[in-house]
Amino acid sequence: MNPVVQPAAEATAALAQFDAVIDARSPAEFAEDHLPGAVNWPVLDDDERRIVGTLYVQDSALAARKLGAALAARRIADHLDRWMADKPREWRPLVYCWRGGQRSGSLAWFLSQIGFRTTQLGGGYKGFRAVVRGELESLPTGLGFSVLCGRTGSGKTRLLQALAARGAQVLDLEGLACHRGSILGAVPGQPQPTQKRFDTLLWERLQRFDPARPVFVESESARIGALRVPEALLQRMRASGRCLRVQLDDAARVQLLLQEYGFFAGEAERFCQLLEGLVELRGHALVATWQALARADRWAEVFAALMHEHYDPLYERSMQRSYPQLAAADIVALNDGGDADMARAAAVVEALAAPASPQLNPLPAEA
Numbered sequence: 001m002n003p004v005v006q007p008a009a010e011a012t013a014a015l016a017q018f019d020a021v022i023d024a025r026s027p028a029e030f031a032e033d034h035l036p037g038a039v040n041w042p043v044l045d046d047d048e049r050r051i052v053g054t055l056y057v058q059d060s061a062l063a064a065r066k067l068g069a070a071l072a073a074r075r076i077a078d079h080l081d082r083w084m085a086d087k088p089r090e091w092r093p094l095v096y097c098w099r100g101g102q103r104s105g106s107l108a109w110f111l112s113q114i115g116f117r118t119t120q121l122g123g124g125y126k127g128f129r130a131v132v133r134g135e136l137e138s139l140p141t142g143l144g145f146s147v148l149c150g151r152t153g154s155g156k157t158r159l160l161q162a163l164a165a166r167g168a169q170v171l172d173l174e175g176l177a178c179h180r181g182s183i184l185g186a187v188p189g190q191p192q193p194t195q196k197r198f199d200t201l202l203w204e205r206l207q208r209f210d211p212a213r214p215v216f217v218e219s220e221s222a223r224i225g226a227l228r229v230p231e232a233l234l235q236r237m238r239a240s241g242r243c244l245r246v247q248l249d250d251a252a253r254v255q256l257l258l259q260e261y262g263f264f265a266g267e268a269e270r271f272c273q274l275l276e277g278l279v280e281l282r283g284h285a286l287v288a289t290w291q292a293l294a295r296a297d298r299w300a301e302v303f304a305a306l307m308h309e310h311y312d313p314l315y316e317r318s319m320q321r322s323y324p325q326l327a328a329a330d331i332v333a334l335n336d337g338g339d340a341d342m343a344r345a346a347a348v349v350e351a352l353a354a355p356a357s358p359q360l361n362p363l364p365a366e367a
Helices: 008-013 027-032 046-058 061-083 102-114 124-142 156-165 173-177 195-208 231-240 250-260 262-266 268-295 299-322 324-328 339-353
Strands: 004-006 020-023 093-096 119-121 145-149 169-171 215-218 242-247 330-333
Touching: 004 008, 008 119, 008 124, 046 061, 061 102, 093 102, 093 124, 102 119, 119 124, 124 195, 124 231, 145 156, 145 231, 145 339, 156 169, 156 215, 156 339, 173 195, 173 215, 242 324, 242 339, 250 262, 250 299, 262 268, 262 299, 268 299, 299 324, 330 339
Parallel strands: 004 119, 020 093, 093 119, 145 215, 145 242, 169 215, 242 330
Antiparallel strands: none
């Protein structure tokens, strides 16, 4: 029995039919991105891959293949010893490497010789990546987005979380990107994924959505930290998305920002260093004022000043350019941003977005 080579588009569409998805690339390649649910069985580890590649360039292809074959055989034997004992005869793995070449071909051959119905991904990860890129262009066009718009600190992300808790379809771009989207938005202890990984996570999420139901998403710029949001998704959100304006009064916004960014209280100098990135937009004098407030632990004043003097005017200009329909948007008024308030608001948002109920008006904020 020999492995079956299946084109990337077909295999990607049928991932659920496989009992395991096995990535034969090195750990570093796997960490950059991988197929959904994949496990890493490297045929060559990072150092071995580098050594074989260097030998290929400096000596010859034959010498590189001799060494690579010996290293791969030992590594595959280790994987078989470690993982095969409990696999039944009916086990169906999908195996891939970078281009669907020798690494995945070698591993797939061994598995098929044991008797497993083994499939090798045609084109490898490169083929899968082409599928993802293509579908990130097409998938957004079939979805209806309800876009939560609101100034910094108005609770948009918390409202998305409350909607998700109610079973609504939610696309949390900042959650996928591990970044809150501003110059201060890095999440402590959570580095951003690579662009390829972000794309794959986004592709996974878009595939799951039911086109007959609204998808709730927060208004975003073209970049979230170091990552780019696909242009097709941005255009779909902006051109056809229904806007809902989330409002929270300034005092409550400051309190929410203090909760979300409270970790800066012990890291004033890092906070001040990040603010240096705003000098070009706001000038040295204004940034120095904010830095002085931070160094004096006057955090409520810092966030209030940043809201009024930087983020609010920046946001309004951006929204006017990107979402001209925002002027006629329904308003979702929040009281304090607490859990009960968000649960109430989530019910309002779902009612407003329901296709059968376009005439509904938002519930007033509770006194």
